[in-house]
Amino acid sequence: MWTRKSRDCISRVAVTLVGYSVLLAFALIFIFLLWQVWPLFQPAKISVQSLESASVTMVDSYSVQSTNGHTATHPLMLDNGLDERVQLQADGYFQWYLRVGDDWQLQMQGHLGLASWQAATMLSGSRTLLVADKNAQVYSWFRLHQELIVRPRITLRQMELQALIPVSADSFFSLHPGQLDWYHVTTGKHLAELQLPDTPLQQLQLSEDRQLMRLHWGPDHSQAYQLQWQHPAVAGGQLWSAVHYEGRREAAYVWQTAAAADDSNPRLSLIPLTSGTLKAAGYAMLFATPLAILAAVFTAFYLPERWRYRTRATMEMLESMPTVILGFIAAFLLAPWLEQQLMLFFVLLVLVPTVLVLCSALWFHWRQRQQQQAEQPGAVLVLSLVAGILTAFMLAPALEHAWFDDSLLLWLAGQGIDYQQRNALIIGMAMGLAVIPSIFSLTEEVVSQVPASLTQGVLALGASRWQTLSSMVLPVAAPGILAAVLLGLGRALGETMILIMATGNTPLLGFDPFEGMRTLTASLALEMPEAAVGSSHLKVLLLAALLLLVLTFLINTLVSLLRQRIRQRYLQL
Amino acid sequence: MRQWWQQGSPWVWFSASALLVCLGLFMALLGLIAVKGMHHFWPAPLVQFQLTEQSRPQLGRLVRSVSDRAERKDRAYRLVDRGDLIVDASSQLPGRYLLLEAHQLLSDRPKQAVWVQLQDGRTFYGKQVGQETAPSDAGLWLDLGMAAPVLISAVEIRAYWLPNQLSFRQKGAVFWQEWRYFLTASPSQNQSAGGIFPAIFGTLVMVLLMAVLVTPFGILAAIYLHEYAPKNWLTQLIRTSVYNLAGIPSVVMGVFGLAFFVYVLGGSLDRLFYADQLPAPTFGTPGLFWAALTLALLTLPVVIVATEEGLSRLPQAQRLASFALGATQAETIWKVVAPQAAPAMLTGLILAIARAAGEVAPLMLVGVVKSAPQLPVDTQFPFIHLERKFMHLGYHLYDVGFQSPDAEVAMSLVYAIGLVLLTLILLLNLSAFFLRQRLRRKYRLID
Structure with a gap:
């Protein structure tokens, strides 16, 4: 007796534990990703470092007096430690040199447009010149060939400025009496500050990796500090806002990983990828939603039971079609075909519905003349569909000849529209095909489960089948259909293989149907294996994964709420 | 005309043709792959x-x-x-x-x-x-x-x-011979010739390993949800998480697999047991086991949902009868309920396998390679090499189609690979479908 009871108990505990572990697994995914992404949003910090680790060699040292604008000798010679050098006069006149071999060649000269300035520096290892004027404004310029490009101004503390000190390729210190501030040039953000003792600072030293700093106030008074700034590529809000990077004419949203960037500083704006994901999903839904919903409504409401069952089973089967196959067909068959037959595609899009409407009207008219009920005959419908498609095939070359001088593509190019072979239309069709079964199945289920008492009541009142459908069934089933569309959207947002294969994978902004895109999912699949462990790139990719997770979580929750609601509604009826 | 519009005639025509277009597109797609895939082996003049x-x-x-x-x-x-x-x-x-x-x-x-x-x-x-x-x-x-x-x-x-x-018949013989070669040989000439045996084998091993991992978990979780779970907010939460687990994009699961299983778990395993081989990673790099584990997580909801559906079709009277005879809950579940729901569990398992066999995106992150020097199972101890990288049909298709230097050679080969993959998945799905049909019919009779 004891063993039976204990076995029962053990079974209960074990099964319950497994049940809970599902919840744990789901929570773990969330929490793990959050925990990984968290350091991205850690602000920069300057903290006091104990002396024993201060044995790191300091490679750059700045004695404070020499760069002070009041006492500095004019003209001031600045260089970036590599191959660029600027000579700056007291009145703002500059000469910009580039090292070629062993000599310095003058690249450009001119006037900065400032009447006077109090401190200036060049960022180490970059082409940016920083100049502070008398009103605590820091201007930054960089040289692009023979041109100076201005970047956003940075406003410093209203205190006496002692020096500007370059820290890295895109950050600098401003040194005031008793105060040190750390700024990010690219975004103009104030990163961190440090209170200093009142004794005048004599020297500032930086280690090569820019993680240690030592300040000297005298021969035997010095202190080491740690500079903590783990993810400069995303620290200043570069993820979601336009940033004016060095080497570009204006602020832009850029996704460029370290391997692709010219100076190996990754540019990680998530805007191009997110817009790519939305664009791809949008075009897919545009293609799939009408087709799937109409087809599902017809299946549920008009097809005889046997055929309905078969159609549903087929669609369920097609839902498991591997998307890698769809992607391959899209990239190697559909894309070249559409490039050749773009005109045919548009003609089909317009002509087939028109022919269908015409044929249905003619058929209706003819049946009425014969005094018969206008039932919907399958054969005539198939014939008119085929007729529409054939007409389009015959008409398209003639129309292309007449309107676009034989080539729609050349005409588009003439209008300044860039047609890429792997574009949003292709994605719309291929990914549309991938989400049609999901939308179809749920819509069909919801529409066919509308209580028979309702539909029969409406039919008994003399309404036609279509009137029953449009005035009764669809409004009742609306939340369910919305759930179906959302389910499809969730699938489209998370789809990967089709997007890797048929989008061209160029991060582009905008919703142009003839251009490709790069999506969050494609970036994840292609870049994750190459991103170094612990790098900003990897963390941003994890952030992208988290974003997708949250998005699909919201959509799925909404779907399950809607489904619950429609189930209750059917029960009440 | 007015009547024509009121009766919704154009809309009915539209929806009927939408159905025709949907099915037509899919059938065209399947037909195309079948024809082109077969054509690859037919001796051309x-x-x-x-x-x-x-x-x-x-x-x-x-x-x-x-x-x-x-x-x-x-x-x-x-x-x-x-x-x-x-x-x-x-x-x-x-x-x-x-x-x-x-x-x-x-x-x-x-x-x-x-x-x-x-x-x-x-x-x-x-x-x-x-x-x-x-x-x-x-x-x-x-x-x-x-x-x-x-x-x-x-x-x-x-x-x-x-x-x-060659006569038509002889061509047929060549056709079958080439198919057999294709299914049993290794790729050669930089993937553009030869067969796909390692990819098929890798897919099967990975999927079976995944099945071993996911089956007990999925079935126990379903039994918990249907037989033990009280009706409260916690159960609701578990149900929600099953539902949402099913909706997670597969590539996100791959990311989690790489960042958590490979880097965190694998990294710690290496430090604990393979410290002498560091810095060369053993488990701290993508491999068979992590791929199977990731896909197990991905297909867990499939097994749970299918099993639970089977459990809910079992008449409540049988449970009550079992209790009335003095059986404990564990005995009722393991001797009465579970054996009868076994076909449903099998259905879930087959569906999970079909899903896993078609996934590529997560595998790109957690262990698939374009060509693996060794099979994951061989005659050397310990026979199943969980840490090895492996080849996979879906990824092989992607790789041959996109990384191959000669797109023309690849094209017809890719159709052949696609045909194999599609056949495998459709067969799995069909068997799951018929199994489920049989189960439904059986319990309809009992009811």
């Missing part, structure tokens, strides 16, 4: 062509006709495959595939045209000019359109036939 009036006639396989509309000239070209070329100093030949104009093709289809494939995957098309029968260097003398005939040693030849002489 060899044609003779001449590059210039003076040059020697060569043999090639006619791939397809190409019309170049971009040039606005309606010149028809023929794409001809010349096979792999033996390059000698005298012939400065352009690549394997040639676009020929109609007049360059000679009408004559020589009877002695031979199609030879070597053991290393290279293919030659040539005219047979003689046979060497001496036992030391037996082989075929082929005229490959070069200055002198070439002797191809019999030892190197994998298969050869004379396609222009």
Whole structure:
């Protein structure tokens, strides 16, 4: 007796534990990703470092007096430690040199447009010149060939400025009496500050990796500090806002990983990828939603039971079609075909519905003349569909000849529209095909489960089948259909293989149907294996994964709420 | 006209044609893959062509006709495959595939045209000019359109036939032979020739390992949800998480697999047990086990949902009868409920396997490679090498299609791989479908 009871108990505990572990697994995914992404949003910090680790060699040292604008000798010679050098006069006149071999060649000269300035520096290892004027404004310029490009101004503390000190390729210190501030040039953000003792600072030293700093106030008074700034590529809000990077004419949203960037500083704006994901999903839904919903409504409401069952089973089967196959067909068959037959595609899009409407009207008219009920005959419908498609095939070359001088593509190019072979239309069709079964199945289920008492009541009142459908069934089933569309959207947002294969994978902004895109999912699949462990790139990719997770979580929750609601509604009826 | 509109006639026509278009597109897609995939193995006739009036006639396989509309000239070209070329100093030949104009093709289809494939995957098309029968260097003398005939040693030849002489039946025999070779051989010639056996094997091993991981968990979780779970907010939460787990994009699961399983779990395993081999990672790098684990997490909801559906179809009366006879809950579940729901569990498992076999994106992150030097299962201890990387059908398809230097060679091969993958998945789904049908019918009778 004891063993039976204990076995029962053990079974209960074990099964319950497994049940809970599902919840744990789901929570773990969330929490793990959050925990990984968290350091991205850690602000920069300057903290006091104990002396024993201060044995790191300091490679750059700045004695404070020499760069002070009041006492500095004019003209001031600045260089970036590599191959660029600027000579700056007291009145703002500059000469910009580039090292070629062993000599310095003058690249450009001119006037900065400032009447006077109090401190200036060049960022180490970059082409940016920083100049502070008398009103605590820091201007930054960089040289692009023979041109100076201005970047956003940075406003410093209203205190006496002692020096500007370059820290890295895109950050600098401003040194005031008793105060040190750390700024990010690219975004103009104030990163961190440090209170200093009142004794005048004599020297500032930086280690090569820019993680240690030592300040000297005298021969035997010095202190080491740690500079903590783990993810400069995303620290200043570069993820979601336009940033004016060095080497570009204006602020832009850029996704460029370290391997692709010219100076190996990754540019990680998530805007191009997110817009790519939305664009791809949008075009897919545009293609799939009408087709799937109409087809599902017809299946549920008009097809005889046997055929309905078969159609549903087929669609369920097609839902498991591997998307890698769809992607391959899209990239190697559909894309070249559409490039050749773009005109045919548009003609089909317009002509087939028109022919269908015409044929249905003619058929209706003819049946009425014969005094018969206008039932919907399958054969005539198939014939008119085929007729529409054939007409389009015959008409398209003639129309292309007449309107676009034989080539729609050349005409588009003439209008300044860039047609890429792997574009949003292709994605719309291929990914549309991938989400049609999901939308179809749920819509069909919801529409066919509308209580028979309702539909029969409406039919008994003399309404036609279509009137029953449009005035009764669809409004009742609306939340369910919305759930179906959302389910499809969730699938489209998370789809990967089709997007890797048929989008061209160029991060582009905008919703142009003839251009490709790069999506969050494609970036994840292609870049994750190459991103170094612990790098900003990897963390941003994890952030992208988290974003997708949250998005699909919201959509799925909404779907399950809607489904619950429609189930209750059917029960009440 | 008014009546026509009121009766919704155009809308009915629209929706009917929407259904036709949906099904038509899918059927066209399936048909296309089937036809093109099959075509890859059907021996094509060899044609003779001449590059210039003076040059020697060569043999090639006619791939397809190409019309170049971009040039606005309606010149028809023929794409001809010349096979792999033996390059000698005298012939400065352009690549394997040639676009020929109609007049360059000679009408004559020589009877002695031979199609030879070597053991290393290279293919030659040539005219047979003689046979060497001496036992030391037996082989075929082929005229490959070069200055002198070439002797191809019999030892190197994998298969050869004379396609222009084959009857329909003989072609059928060649077709099956090539299929068998394709399914059982390893890829060669930088994936563009040979078979796909390692990819099929890798897929199967990974999927079976995944099944071993996911089955107990999925079934126990379903039993908990249906038999034990009280009706409260916690159960609701578990249900929500099952539902949302099913909706997580597969690539996100792959990201989690790489960042958590491989980097965190694998990294710690390496530090604990394989410290002597560091920094070369053992488990801290993508591999078979992590791929199976990731896909197990991905397919967990499939098993749970299918099992729970099976459990809910079981009549409540059976449970009550079991309790009335004095059985405990555990006995009721394990001796009455679970055995009867076994087909449902099997259905869930098959569906999970079908899903896993078709996934590619997460696998790209957690362990699939384009070509693995060793199979994940072999005769060396411990026989199943969980840390090895493996090949996978879906990824192989992607890799051959997109990374291969010669897109034309890849095209027809990719269709063949796609056909194998699609057949595998459709078969799995069909069996799950019929299993579920049978189960439903059975319990409808009991009810």
